[in-house]
Amino acid sequence: MNASSPPTAHGPSGTPGAGAASDAPAVELRGITKRFPGVIANKDIDITVRRGTVHALCGENGAGKSTLMKILYGMQKPDEGTITVDGTEVAFSSPADAIARGIGMVHQHFMLADNLTVLENVALGSEKLYGIGGRARAKIREISDAYGLGVRPDALVEELGVADRQRVEILKVLYRGARTLILDEPTAVLVPQEVDALFDNLRELKSEGLTVLFISHKLGEVLSVADEITVIRRGTTVGTADPRSTTARQLAELMVGSELPTPGARESTVTDEPALAVSGLRLTATDSDGVVREVLDGIDFTIHEGEVLGIAGVEGNGQAELVEAVMGMRTPDSGTVVLGGRDISHVPTRTRRESGIGYIPEDRHRHGLLLEAPLWENRILGHVTETPNSRRGLIDARAARLDTERIVEEYDVRTPGIEVTAASLSGGNQQKLIVGREMSHHPKLLIAAHPTRGVDVGAQAQIWDQISEARREGLAVLLISADLDELIGLSDTLRVMYRGRLVADADPATITPEELGSAMTGASSGHLDHEAVGASAPEGGEEG
Numbered sequence: 001m002n003a004s005s006p007p008t009a010h011g012p013s014g015t016p017g018a019g020a021a022s023d024a025p026a027v028e029l030r031g032i033t034k035r036f037p038g039v040i041a042n043k044d045i046d047i048t049v050r051r052g053t054v055h056a057l058c059g060e061n062g063a064g065k066s067t068l069m070k071i072l073y074g075m076q077k078p079d080e081g082t083i084t085v086d087g088t089e090v091a092f093s094s095p096a097d098a099i100a101r102g103i104g105m106v107h108q109h110f111m112l113a114d115n116l117t118v119l120e121n122v123a124l125g126s127e128k129l130y131g132i133g134g135r136a137r138a139k140i141r142e143i144s145d146a147y148g149l150g151v152r153p154d155a156l157v158e159e160l161g162v163a164d165r166q167r168v169e170i171l172k173v174l175y176r177g178a179r180t181l182i183l184d185e186p187t188a189v190l191v192p193q194e195v196d197a198l199f200d201n202l203r204e205l206k207s208e209g210l211t212v213l214f215i216s217h218k219l220g221e222v223l224s225v226a227d228e229i230t231v232i233r234r235g236t237t238v239g240t241a242d243p244r245s246t247t248a249r250q251l252a253e254l255m256v257g258s259e260l261p262t263p264g265a266r267e268s269t270v271t272d273e274p275a276l277a278v279s280g281l282r283l284t285a286t287d288s289d290g291v292v293r294e295v296l297d298g299i300d301f302t303i304h305e306g307e308v309l310g311i312a313g314v315e316g317n318g319q320a321e322l323v324e325a326v327m328g329m330r331t332p333d334s335g336t337v338v339l340g341g342r343d344i345s346h347v348p349t350r351t352r353r354e355s356g357i358g359y360i361p362e363d364r365h366r367h368g369l370l371l372e373a374p375l376w377e378n379r380i381l382g383h384v385t386e387t388p389n390s391r392r393g394l395i396d397a398r399a400a401r402l403d404t405e406r407i408v409e410e411y412d413v414r415t416p417g418i419e420v421t422a423a424s425l426s427g428g429n430q431q432k433l434i435v436g437r438e439m440s441h442h443p444k445l446l447i448a449a450h451p452t453r454g455v456d457v458g459a460q461a462q463i464w465d466q467i468s469e470a471r472r473e474g475l476a477v478l479l480i481s482a483d484l485d486e487l488i489g490l491s492d493t494l495r496v497m498y499r500g501r502l503v504a505d506a507d508p509a510t511i512t513p514e515e516l517g518s519a520m521t522g523a524s525s526g527h528l529d530h531e532a533v534g535a536s537a538p539e540g541g542e543e544g
């Protein structure tokens, strides 16, 4: 890249809103190209982001969105092209360079230290700005008030729910002087009410002249909050869309060149045969203050063959621990787990998997993939002793490779080949690989935590179809998801988890995402009657 070019005709800036530069776009990307071995991630991309707007970036998995944002944030260097910020051409070698130019990024995985306060999280590492005491606290309050973020400087991060943590991350970026914020799939972990609150924050930022660039696969949300949309397909910009005159279907067509798919019609396949019976599951944990907390507080449920049981809940209410307890990754204090009539409460995870449990983990990087291993080795992961990976007790690399080729084809994993590492796949394509692998073993029970998080609308519909199809053959599914449309669309039975307990159940045929979202904040319990829930107001915040 042309690192040391002089400022462009717009003249120097750095002080947004000042002089002639105030007309300059917040960000201009011109001719950005980035190559990886076997892939052109970005190909001659042009984007203009006007100051004071919310600009969305949409595109299929692997289209090149994250790469482009990493380039703008100084995490990666483009092979070609120029970046202009507030009218001045820049060259970033690191995120620190980007921050110095007013570009900040909020990642999908929050990077806050749980055992520290908000103040410490925000100010540590930037003491030069406002110290770490009273001045920093005052600054945090000032920013929080200015943009309606409601962040309390002295709160301990571990006490905060997902939405509050996200606001802390946003505040942290503003504290460092960002005028343009990049948000990577910010709504993936939020319930509807939290999404609305986030969008109010974004509108507030924009009304103060700040600029927001965000990546999202949720087209409805994109249309509701964005002022402009850029669509990227296979590494290149295919167009911009005006949200006022574009439908989700048109946007999807622009992205993938095909129709926006919808989940298939629901027809009950639930049988009387129990596939998984969990009873009396209890798990306690001691937090940093030595206080013992009930993480799982007497969980009972049965999933029958052919049934999808969806568990709704704001993240942090015990869903992750429930999954880990059923998988044998955590030992509960008491309770039993019975799979197809066999008590597996005390058998190791590997044996549980071999007994027919498929597992789509919440954290694909920690539990789902070996990032530095090639795709075909990842195909074996967790299924070492099963066909086609193993023959007469030995790994059959040839068969595993062939089957990986099949999964790549069938699940449309976009990759230059099966010898590349899992780390080099885009997030959505990593997820497709995991889903393909788990479904390939025809599990009796699928434990699916956020099975379509980060995947594009086309791939999402395909995964939904695959799960529905397998359910028809008797598959039982324990579904955890933050995507309420997914929960409602796929589940036969819905339960709400709140503070370690299953507090409510709902009929997926009648409940709306808003009603479900409200119940997830602890506002209602028992059987969620469609009318009754609609009338009750949410309360109590999202922490759990």
Ligand SMILES: Nc1ncnc2c1ncn2[C@@H]1O[C@H](COP(=O)(O)OP(=O)(O)OP(=O)(O)O)[C@@H](O)[C@H]1O
Pocket (backbone or CB within 6 Å): 036, 037, 039, 040, 041, 059, 060, 061, 062, 063, 064, 065, 066, 067, 068, 414, 415, 423, 424, 425, 426, 427, 428, 429, 454, 456
């Ligand atoms: N470090 C890397 N090494 C090799 N290839 C990479 C690397 N990072 C990204 N790629 C490739 O670049 C392409 C674009 O990936 P990118 O992550 O930018 O896509 P994306 O649009 O953000 O996708 P998703 O919606 O799935 O997150 C993909 O083909 C991906 O495999």
